[in-house]
Every structure is written in structure tokens, then in C-alpha cells.
Amino acid sequence: MLNKFMKRGHRKSKSESADCGYGQPFNTITVNHASRTTTGNAAAANSESQPLAPSPAPPPCDNPGVIEILPFLRDVGVSERPALFLRKLQVCWFQCDFSDTLKGVREKEIKRQTLLELVDFIQSGSCKLNEQMQEELIRMVSVNVFRCLPPAPHENTGSEATDPEDDEPYLEPSWPHLQIVYEILLRYLVSSETDTKIAKKYIDHVFVLKLLELFDSEDPQEREYLKTILHRVYGKFMVHRPFIRNAINNIFYRFIFETERHCGIAELLEILGSIINGFALPMKEEHKLFLSRALIPLHKPKSILVYHQPLSYCVTQFVEKDYKLADTVIRGLLKYWPVTNCQKEILFLGELEEVLEGTQAAEFQRCMIPLFRQIGRCLNSPHFQVAERALYFWKNEHIVSLVAQNRNVILPLIFEALEKNIRGHWNPAVNGLTANVQRMFQEMDVELFEECERQYLEKETKARDLEEQRELTWKRLEAVAAQAQLEDMVLVN
Structure with a gap:
């Protein structure tokens, strides 16, 4: 419980991150946080060398009167919709403070309703977006989405990163708006009306890099949206x-x-x-x-x-x-x-x-010796689940067929491990599975099994003789030492 309070107490609020890029034009937005590294210096250089065209700065957050009530897009004529669409995008530049749920309630609701209307408008395809509308749409998305990520808990406390499943997932405070912005971008990407030649001017390498940086967000909902969006970008823009x-x-x-x-390695691997x-x-x-x-x-x-x-x-x-x-x-x-x-x-x-399961015989033969040496070590693991999982290999028909073809090499490698399990493993389930594997090898090739058993017994006998000889040598040394000590005592007297 104390760790959770520390985690929440040290987390940087979204209102504090206004100095990091909120409410600025897209070409001046700072995405990186001091504690979060970028994907590379080249990305920063590329971002500086390819700024988007400047646009009027959005209204300041501390003035609640800047958001005006606009008519619905469906209530105006088709010719008037592009201009009204651009005005609504300007409304969505407004950045709300989610650190205080009672602050700016009216502005938050107006922006949310405006964003929802934009989702419906893009999805309906009632008006084809011209180039200016697409540029301002991507600019609005960028202003809302690209932001400073809060430092991870281990960066605040200096502790080691822990398994995310051991703690409650972090939820982005601005998610009620951020989710709809992501939905707008997704609808824009999947729309059949979106012209790829125009869209790639604004969804460029800089935009993609900034999307990838957001995969380090601790909010699993945001990473899920990012995964879907990046996958759509990959499918729609072959040049990227x-x-x-x-x-x-x-x-x-x-x-x-x-x-x-x-935070986003799993999602990136799902895309890949x-x-x-x-x-x-x-x-x-x-x-x-x-x-x-x-x-x-x-x-x-x-x-x-x-x-x-x-x-x-x-x-x-x-x-x-x-x-x-x-x-x-x-x-x-x-x-x-x-x-x-x-x-x-x-x-x-x-x-x-x-x-x-997907390995052919030729490739299997190249690696079977180091492979089954490792499997042999797993068979003797004191952790019964490891030993049990290794023994399950012999329940796979394809693996059994590969082993049967190369039994002359494989059985000598693991015979000793199987015998040790039979004689001394503490888990009865492992003993039973080992006996089944031994029986399987015996049915494959009786002569080979008996030869391996004979070699194992010879090795055990030699090891036992060597141990007895070692013990006898130590006893002789002890006797000599005791005799020398006795003679020294006699000389002193």
C-alpha cells in the first residue's frame, strides 16, 4: 500500500507538463521527457529539419471563455462544412486540466462533444476532407497526443522496475479526451475517402517516430490504440x-x-x-x-x-x-x-x-547435441515443473519421430539423466513420466537401450571404485599424520 501511495505521489501531473509542450503549435511541441529517452538523435534532427507549417497558437488554458458553442456540422450546408470543421478543430486545440476533476467542467464537456462530433463526421464520409482539412486534423491530433510522458515509478524512487501485473495499471488522467482523439485518427486512417498521397505529407517519418515514443506510456488502453493505429499506418503507407x-x-x-x-515491447511485438x-x-x-x-x-x-x-x-x-x-x-x-x-x-x-514442430531432419541434426545436453539438464532440475515440461517433449509426435531417427546420438546423451530421475527425483509425477520415456526408448531399440544401460553401469562402477580409492587414500594420509604426531610427542618427552 505504501508503494502505491509513493507511486501516485511522485507521478508528475498533466497540468505540470504544460511547460513541456501543451498548447503549443506542433512544430514547437517537445515530446521527450528528461527521464524518457528518445528513439535516437537522428529522430530529433529529423524533427527539427522537417517542421510543419506554423499555425495560429491555440487559446490559452487559463481562459475558460475561449471555447465557443458552434452549430452542429449536420445543421449547416455542405458548402459551409469545411470552414466549420476547421473551427471545430481549433476548439479541440484547447488543453484541459485533468489534475482537478472540478476545474473547467464546462470546457471539458464542450471539447468532448466536439471530438465525438468529429468522429461521426469522418466516419460518415458526408464531406470529403480537402488537403487543408487533413493538415489541420493531423495538427490537432498531434497537439493532443504528443506530450511528455510522466516518469515511470522506478525513475522516481530509484527502485527496480517490477512486473506490471503486480501493481494496478496506470490510467492516463486525460483519457476521456485522448481516447476520442485516437479514435478520430483511426477513423481517418481506415476511411476509404482518405487520399494516401495527401495523407503521407502529414503522417510522415516525424509523426511515426513520435507515435512510437508514445508506446512507452504506462496506460495499457493507450498502448492498445497505438498498436492498432501503427498497424494501419504500416498497411496504408507502403513508403513508411x-x-x-x-x-x-x-x-x-x-x-x-x-x-x-x-512499457510497449509486447504491443510492438504483436504488430511485428x-x-x-x-x-x-x-x-x-x-x-x-x-x-x-x-x-x-x-x-x-x-x-x-x-x-x-x-x-x-x-x-x-x-x-x-x-x-x-x-x-x-x-x-x-x-x-x-x-x-x-x-x-x-x-x-x-x-x-x-x-x-x-517446424524443424526438419537436416536442421535438427545440426543442433541436436547441444540441444539434448540442455534438455538432459532440465530433466534433472529440482523444480518439478521444469523437469515435467522437458519430459512433455516425448508427447509430441513430430519430436518423437525426430528423436527416433537420431536415437543413436540422443539416447546416450540423456540416458544418465533419465536414470537419475528414476532413482532419486523427489516428485512422483516426474518419476512416472521418466519411466514412460525410458519405455519408449526401449521399444525403439532394445539393443541400443541395453548398451546405454551397460555403459551407465560401468560408469557408475568406475565412479564408485574411484570414490572408494579416494577414501582409502585419505585414511592412509590420516594414519601417517597420526603416527608422525605421536613420534613428535615422544621426542619432546
Whole structure:
């Protein structure tokens, strides 16, 4: 409870962030916060080099009389709607203070109703938006959406970032307006009346970068809208596709190798899962590099539990697209295999099974030795869920067929682990599953099983003889030491 009060007490209010860009023209809006890093210096340079045309500054927040009541768009003639539409956009420049629910209630409601009317107007398609209307629409969206994000809780207190599921999700105070602004942008993007040639002038690289920066928002509702919007931008503007992929790569690189803190990794991976699904074959070298340099290293951070499901989907999509990548993926998983985190190990085993389902015999043979050495270690894990998850591999028909084809190599690698489980594992379920796997190998090849058993018994006998010899040597040394001590005592007397 104390941590929650500290978190709320240290969070910067939206009214305080007015100095960071609220109520300014789009070309002067500051998106970055001192505690939130940008996607790169290049983005800032690009933002400075490509400002949008200046527009009259919006009315100040502290003057409640600036919002006027305008007629409904449906109540005026078609010829008058473009001008009225622009005036309503100007009304939506007004920035309300959501830190106090009792402050500016009238202005908040007028702006909300105006935003809802704009949603209906764009969705209905009753008036085609000309270029000026589209420019001012994107400008209004930018003024409302692009803002300073509040610092994360660990940045205020200096504590480590925790699992978002362990705490209540943060909700953006201005969400009643922000949600409708996002809806306006989404309706604009999906509208069949939107001309891509005109729209790409205003939904440019700078706009996309600022959208990507907002993925670090702690509000899950906002990230969900951003995910849908960015996906629509990727689908509608083919010219932006390489840029979007590279920008997402840069976010991943910074997350993996520098901060390990970002709220929107799961949502970005969900977008990429759909993008990867649409890759054409043969796969480009650029995409293969993305797999090896970004997706596989994403298995390293501690917070993988938050985004593992979409990450696993992206990785398996690569293997389904090109089965030759299975060896790269499996070796990558082994490289980042957790040593002390059992929950991560269970996730890795589940992902590994999905990858092996799409693996062909040739690729399997390239990596089976290091793979089953690791599986053998998992079989002997004192954490019963890890051992149990590893034994479930033998319930997968495709994996069993691959193992059967290469049993001469695989059984000697894991026979000792199976025997140790039978003789000494504390969990009865693991003992039962291990016995089933042993029986399966025995039915595959009786001679091989007996040979492995003979070698195991010989190894056990040698180890026992070596231990006995070691104990005998120590006893001799103790006897010699005791005799020398006795002789020294006699000489002194």
C-alpha cells in the first residue's frame, strides 16, 4: 500500500507538463521527457529539419471563455462544412486540466462533444476532407497526443522496475479526451475517402517516430490504440514500412542492451507478428538479421514474462516461413538459456517445442547435441515443473519421430539423466513420466537401450571404485599424520 501511495505521489501531473509542450503549435511541441529517452538523435534532427507549417497558437488554458458553442456540422450546408470543421478543430486545440476533476467542467464537456462530433463526421464520409482539412486534423491530433510522458515509478524512487501485473495499471488522467482523439485518427486512417498521397505529407517519418515514443506510456488502453493505429499506418503507407521496421528495431536495441525498461515491447511485438506473417519468400537478408540481432536477444531481459507470448509467435513465424532458420533459433535460445530463473526456463521449453514442430531432419541434426545436453539438464532440475515440461517433449509426435531417427546420438546423451530421475527425483509425477520415456526408448531399440544401460553401469562402477580409492587414500594420509604426531610427542618427552 505504501508503494502505491509513493507511486501516485511522485507521478508528475498533466497540468505540470504544460511547460513541456501543451498548447503549443506542433512544430514547437517537445515530446521527450528528461527521464524518457528518445528513439535516437537522428529522430530529433529529423524533427527539427522537417517542421510543419506554423499555425495560429491555440487559446490559452487559463481562459475558460475561449471555447465557443458552434452549430452542429449536420445543421449547416455542405458548402459551409469545411470552414466549420476547421473551427471545430481549433476548439479541440484547447488543453484541459485533468489534475482537478472540478476545474473547467464546462470546457471539458464542450471539447468532448466536439471530438465525438468529429468522429461521426469522418466516419460518415458526408464531406470529403480537402488537403487543408487533413493538415489541420493531423495538427490537432498531434497537439493532443504528443506530450511528455510522466516518469515511470522506478525513475522516481530509484527502485527496480517490477512486473506490471503486480501493481494496478496506470490510467492516463486525460483519457476521456485522448481516447476520442485516437479514435478520430483511426477513423481517418481506415476511411476509404482518405487520399494516401495527401495523407503521407502529414503522417510522415516525424509523426511515426513520435507515435512510437508514445508506446512507452504506462496506460495499457493507450498502448492498445497505438498498436492498432501503427498497424494501419504500416498497411496504408507502403513508403513508411522500412522506416517503421528500423525504428522498432532501434527501440528493441535500446531496450535489450541499455535500459531493459519499456512499457510497449509486447504491443510492438504483436504488430511485428502480423508483419512477419506477410513476409514474401524467399526471405530477405534484412529480415534474417532482424531475427538474429533483435528477436533472439529479446530472450535475455528479466521482464520477458511480460512479452514472451508475442515474442514466441514472431520467432515461430520465422521458422514456419523458412525452416532452415530453425538451427539459428534453437542455438539462439540455448545461448540465452536461463540458469537460475525456473519460470523463464519453462517459457523457453514451451517455445522450443513450438520451434521443433517446424524443424526438419537436416536442421535438427545440426543442433541436436547441444540441444539434448540442455534438455538432459532440465530433466534433472529440482523444480518439478521444469523437469515435467522437458519430459512433455516425448508427447509430441513430430519430436518423437525426430528423436527416433537420431536415437543413436540422443539416447546416450540423456540416458544418465533419465536414470537419475528414476532413482532419486523427489516428485512422483516426474518419476512416472521418466519411466514412460525410458519405455519408449526401449521399444525403439532394445539393443541400443541395453548398451546405454551397460555403459551407465560401468560408469557408475568406475565412479564408485574411484570414490572408494579416494577414501582409502585419505585414511592412509590420516594414519601417517597420526603416527608422525605421536613420534613428535615422544621426542619432546
